[in-house]
Amino acid sequence: MPILTLQDGTELSGGGVLTHLIATHAGFEAPATKWANRAIEFSSVDFAVLRSLLTDLDRHLTLRSFIHGYVPDADDFAIWGAIRGNKAARPILRKFTINVARWYDQIESSTPWLETCLEEFNRHSSDQRMAASSSGASYEIDLPNMSGPVVTRFPPEPSGYLHIGHAKAALLNEHFAHAQPDGKLICRFDDTNPSKESQEFQDSILFDLGLMDVVPDVVSYSSDYFQVMYELALELVQAGKAFADDSELGKGDHDRRNRLPSKRRDLSIEETLGHFAEMKEGTAEGQRWCLRARIAYDHPNGTLRDPVIYRCNLQPHHRTGKAWKIYPTYDFCAPILDSLEGVTLALRTNEYRDRNAQYEWMQQALGLRAVTIWDFSRMNFVRTVLSKRKLARIVAQGRVWGWDDPRMPTIRGIMRRGMTVTALREFILKQGPSRNILNLEWGALWAVNRKVIDPVAPRYTAIDVQDVIRCSVSGLAAQCSAQRPLHPKNPAMGTRSLTYADVILIEQADAETFEVDEEITLMGWGNAFIRSIKKDEASSRVSAVDVELHLDGDFKKTKKKITWLASVPGEESVALDLYTFDFLVTKDKLEPGDDLEEYLTPVTQTVVRAMTDREIRTVQPGTTVQFERKGFFRFDGFDQDTGAMVFFDVPTGKA
The missing domain is CATH 2.40.240.10 (Ribosomal Protein L25; Chain P)
Incomplete structure (x- = not known):
């Protein structure tokens, strides 16, 4: 922490140094108050921390033009400078704190001389953020074709409880959405498989996001777009870019692995439309068929070998009931809805990297707006199962008490064990959007948690x-x-x-x-x-x-x-x-x-x-x-x- 010794022997540190320097430049005395000392806190990149700080300031400014009354002073300039130098703070104050937004604009318009202080102050804020992160995680990623507000989406499937791996995806999407003005986070439930999904899991996911202080700006459902996606699938068929196939239930996978064309690949548009109609009705004949995109059966990238985009499923859907008998696959659904919902940055774990070409093909084939993709590594931990299928097996066998058992890697499980939201957010945000695949030790996460609980545990x-x-x-x-x-x-x-x-x-x-x-x-x-x-x-x-x-x-x-x-x-x-x-x-x-x-x-x-x-x-x-x-x-x-x-x-x- 910087220490400044004045001519009279007074020592200033932390926010007091900044307050003194700004006040000296402005030509007035700098009173030492709690707001000056909190200036550095406003350089945090944690959404929950920033929102809490800005809410406190908003409450303080309810009946005040400035922090200490009707005239700005060093405290105003110190806090304003911290917010001005923090890209994550500005969108929060616009959305949630109208008094702070009013005060911020008033400072900016009435004191143009502050611009001369910004370069040094921003450098200091950056140093503080880096010092606070032992990993030095960088969020400066190369994103071509990006302009305007950042809109991200977190697309959980409501087929299980959120676990520690999902937490990274949720927090990264929230971070990028709220790090820029007018950004937006969409939580879109990928409810396209009624055999595995339920209202219970859907409700639990929203609850678990709340536990992590992740508040989506919009909650949507893939099921809201079933009709739209059905019509787009018809467009692909009519354009000759999709065909019906009944080998999927037999040797379809074998053909794809060996780069062989399906025997139905040359089916006519009329025949495909007929089979697709049977699928939509859920008839016995329709259940034998699926719909596949016609891309390239012999492509080196296996995800482009005529992937399945629609399947029959007679199981009632937890939101739409028996209205539909066919459901789109995630690989068909994601690129369409990302484009339609205005997503500008699709963050995906790098296990999907081979599917990026497929994602882009779907958007191009349907004439949809392209969406920028960024891959990041999954967060794996040693001696930890993150497969929902395997976790469900452990629960079903009675080896644990349930999904919220403290031995489970679910959000509820680790929080029931004693993990704090503060530690979880700090640890994950320190990992950043890196593409490096690591098997992390739980001890590193619990060590961060100890720093949070030790000062307050009786x-x-x-x-x-x-x-x-x-x-x-x-x-x-x-x-x-x-x-x-x-x-x-x-x-x-x-x-x-x-x-x-x-x-x-x-x-x-x-x-x-x-x-x-x-x-x-x-x-x-x-x-x-x-x-x-x-x-x-x-x-x-x-x-x-x-x-x-x-x-x-x-x-x-x-x-x-x-x-x-x-x-x-x-x-x-x-x-x-x-x-x-x-x-x-x-x-x-x-x-x-x-x-x-x-x-x-x-x-x-x-x-x-x-x-x-x-x-x-x-x-x-x-x-x-x-x-x-x-x-x-x-x-x-x-x-x-x-x-x-x-x-x-x-x-x-x-x-």
Whole structure:
């Protein structure tokens, strides 16, 4: 962070430096306020962060012409400069914050001298953004044929829950749409396969996008265009660019692989129209046929070997019911709807790269506006299944509790495990739109998450119930209690009551390490000497410990910091179930030919019964806490049978 020392010895840092420099140029004194210090925050490229900041500013400007009244000052110029230098911020203020938009235009029109400050300020903002990203991900991609507002689309199929791989596509599309003025994000449900899709999955996808703070400007459905696409398919047939085929259900794939023409490839337009009509009616004869584009059966690119564009399916559609018996394939649907809906940038994972030529052929053959394509790499993680078919199998076999199980890579699953929206967005946006294919480690994502939860997770103590040790404490005048901070570095979080008693409970694992006359530290209390250790003759396990308080001792000199709970007659402890989880599969990367069953992890969860004091009762479901010396845990709810509070271990990225 830059530090500027003035002639009088005053030191300025961060936003204060910028405020002083701008104020000096303008010829007035620069008051130090919270807005000046927040200037750098407005250089963020995260949509959710920016929207929150601009909403705060909008509220502040409701009854004000400028930040401090009727005349602009250094705070106005510092914030304005940050917004002016951030392409992601400007479209947000136009759409969501009318007061900020008014203020922004007024600053720009009334102070032309600010232009001389912009070059340096923008450079500083850029440096801040790069410093904030350890990966240095670049969003400056080469996009020919691009002009005007950026319109992107996120096209999920409503046949499953969103997973971590979908999150990258959703956030990248949102980023590019909202990084320019007047951009737009379309969420288009690719609901063209009624055999796999449902309203449940459709609703869940919208909900999961909301969890990630992704708010589409438009929600559309491929099913809204069934009639349009049917008519365009007829155009292809009538132009001689499509033919009906009944070999698809037999040896069609074999012919394509071997670059052989279908025996129906030379079918006449009239015959094709007749078979297509049978398909549309869903007759027994029609169900034998499909419609294929007539491109090039012997093309080196397999996706251009007369791909299927329509199939019969008598399954009722969750939105259109029984109105249709034929459905377009994704490869036919995507290029048409991208063009019709005004998409200007189609972001696709690079598994579709071979299909780009097919995408372009469809638009050219139908005389539609061409859409620019950019490929980006899928986000794969080690020991993780992202195939919806395989995930559905895992759910169906009862190996997990459901799609929101904390072991699942779904958005709901990882958030139930304890992932925060802030960390997820930051991690994915740092990856950028790169085309490099990587198998990422989960630890890297959870390490980002730890930085988010550590400053705000309240601290509690939990003791394993199995073989718990009663420890007698001498040197305490009387049982008492005191208020201790919920977080040692965040006093704003408040306090909790901690009871000190002459009998405390400690864990067997700790007691087994003690030596007589050793000095230890009782965390949150002080030092104590181990005066006696009793063991069970049969098991050789510790059965009791006596300690003597030595509160004047130096905790820095003790090797063992011990967690404990007071044992108070009449006060019941609170039961906890602490869950830890393993990966669902044992192999870092499953290959296409691998048998899923062979690589499923036999045991993927363990549960430890623990206890704590009643202070934990104030914690609400969904809250992440830290049990000292155990780690971070997210409170999921209560066990319906035992009433125990259920906590899920939150990984931290450490080995």
